[in-house]
Amino acid sequence: xxxxxxxxxxxxxxxxxxxLDEDQGFVHTGMYLGWIIDNNLYSKEFKExxxxxxxxxxxxxxxxxxxxxxxxxxxASDMLSKEGNDFTKDYYDSGTYFExxxxxxxxxxxxxxxxxxxDNYNIVxxxxxxxxxxxxxx
Numbered sequence: 001x002x003x004x005x006x007x008x009x010x011x012x013x014x015x016x017x018x019x020l021d022e023d024q025g026f027v028h029t030g031m032y033l034g035w036i037i038d039n040n041l042y043s044k045e046f047k048e049x050x051x052x053x054x055x056x057x058x059x060x061x062x063x064x065x066x067x068x069x070x071x072x073x074x075x076a077s078d079m080l081s082k083e084g085n086d087f088t089k090d091y092y093d094s095g096t097y098f099e100x101x102x103x104x105x106x107x108x109x110x111x112x113x114x115x116x117x118x119d120n121y122n123i124v125x126x127x128x129x130x131x132x133x134x135x136x137x138x
Contacts, residue, residue: 002078003077004077005088008029025073026073030067031124032092033067034057037058038125039132041080043079050071064121087132087135104124
């Protein structure tokens with residue numbers, strides 16, 4: 001059974017800052033999806049459907065957020081490999097990712113104000129690499 005880890009609409013239809021573009025509700029999960037792609041933790045099915053987008057992402061022509069938008073703002077278990085799912089259940093689904101994400105950007109009023117830039121993605125990617133390494137050593 002497919003499980004949704006996150007949906008952008010849960011954010012922009014929830015406790016979301018007034019006047020902020022709904023697209024900002026995609027950014028935090030889009031960066032996570034970008035990291036999944038960077039680490040080849042996606043499923044065969046995701047690769048079959050998104051091979052062009054994966055190539056563009058790896059060539060810095062498309063962001064993880066843009067790919068997440070193309071998937072209707074849904075991060076689901078069938079998009080991830082077994083290892084990707086195991087890590088996502090322990091880290092993302094527990095809420096730790098969102099806490100880490102907020103800690104990485106203390107200068108914004110809301111985590112939804114973080115811009116989808118390569119610099120910000122690299123900040124997130126470094127934290128995710130650290131967490132993944134810790135998780136693998138457990």
